């Protein structure tokens with residue numbers, strides 16, 4: 458019982474290890490329904506989360522450390538290019554496999570895993586839409602995480618209405634000259650490869666192209682590091698282009714295809730970010746379960762209180778429902794089904810909203826302790842709040858679902 462005397466932070470880490478050893482309640486077991494192979498790499502990811510991430514997540518948050526070496530270790534396990542093809546260093550796994558891995562990693566540090574999910578999305582975009590030269594040039598060092606990537610769509614004046622972006626790319630001989638800026642770029646300034654959506658044609662989505670820029674390109678610079686509520690283990694900065702010269706050979710796909718590439722990337726990105734929410738919610742349910750058992754009020758453990766029992770049961774039910782939605786969307790995307798994009802939006806909307814509510818309820822169950830930074834639950838709440846905002850806000854997810862329903 459030495460672990461009960463440990464600091465709350467260390468306890469959170471030890472708790473995850475203990476649940477790993479003893480097994481968790483069958484009703485919320487994330488390995489339920491998986492193949493033996495999926496259970497194997499889920500175990501690898503959970504081990505990594507427990508040993509390499511969970512002990513450091515508070516420090517990474519507090520000191521705003523981007524844990525480059527830890528991510529490179531994760532890449533050695535194949536987590537740098539999970540759904541990238543193997544001939545360029547990827548693991549060649551399915552979208553469902555990817556979701557299982559991100560959910561597991563996120564129990565150890567949601568913010569770091571969420572950045573890794575964006576990096577994986579960028580690597581997949583280059584693998585899927587790049588020509589052979591581009592795939593072989595960029596993907597191997599991204600899959601090994603020797604280099605890190607950022608996805609650059611949002612601008613100061615275009616967020617939800619992403620197709621109105623203004624960053625311009627004017628053709629000049631064998632180059633494009635980029636001018637404009639991107640806002641809120643995850644990894645911005647610390648990463649090496651920038652997948653940038655910019656305007657090569659007229660207004661609207663059809664005028665947008667996608668370019669890959671490398672750090673060090675003349676005319677490429679970065680804004681100040683943003684101060685954030687959560688996601689503190691990864692930097693967020695503006696990315697600025699001032700007469701930035703990009704060779705034509707760095708364009709992914711044809712001119713005008715960029716918006717389509719960006720949205721295709723986001724279908725998977727939405728499942729990935731929802732999976733990160735699942736991991737945070739799963740860890741928070743375990744923390745709440747433990748706290749209710751240990752904490753005594755009115756002469757008995759909180760766990761004896763039927764109101765709190767029912768709330769915990771609701772949290773577990775919502776977690777399992779969210780996981781089913783995410784895995785269903787991942788399968789649809791893997792199969793290339795026509796309904797995949799809308800199912801990804803539904804899953805992102807449902808899972809990120811439900812998981813935030815679960816983490817917040819877990820914090821409530823901790824009472825005043827939940828509000829202290831010594832207790833891990835508050836970090837899960839802070840880290841997943843932004844999942845309702847980015848990769849398309851949850852209002853934009855509702856728009857996508859409604860358009861599909863009403864065919865408008």
Ligand SMILES: Cc1cc2nc3c(=O)[nH]c(=O)nc-3n(C[C@H](O)[C@H](O)[C@H](O)COP(=O)(O)OP(=O)(O)OC[C@H]3O[C@@H](n4cnc5c(N)ncnc54)[C@H](O)[C@@H]3O)c2cc1C
Pocket residue numbers: 575607608609610611615616617618640641642643644685688693843846847848849850851852853
């Ligand atoms: C920490 C962080 C990291 C990020 N990382 C990246 C990144 O790596 N790359 C990247 O490209 N972007 C990134 N983003 C940007 C993110 O995708 C945008 O913030 C998001 O798309 C919303 O855009 P906005 O902030 O401009 O909000 P706005 O579009 O101004 O929206 C404001 C509010 O109005 C709502 N709204 C807007 N239009 C409608 C409508 N028609 N109907 C109903 N409601 C509406 C929105 O849902 C939102 O609630 C990041 C953001 C954050 C906070």
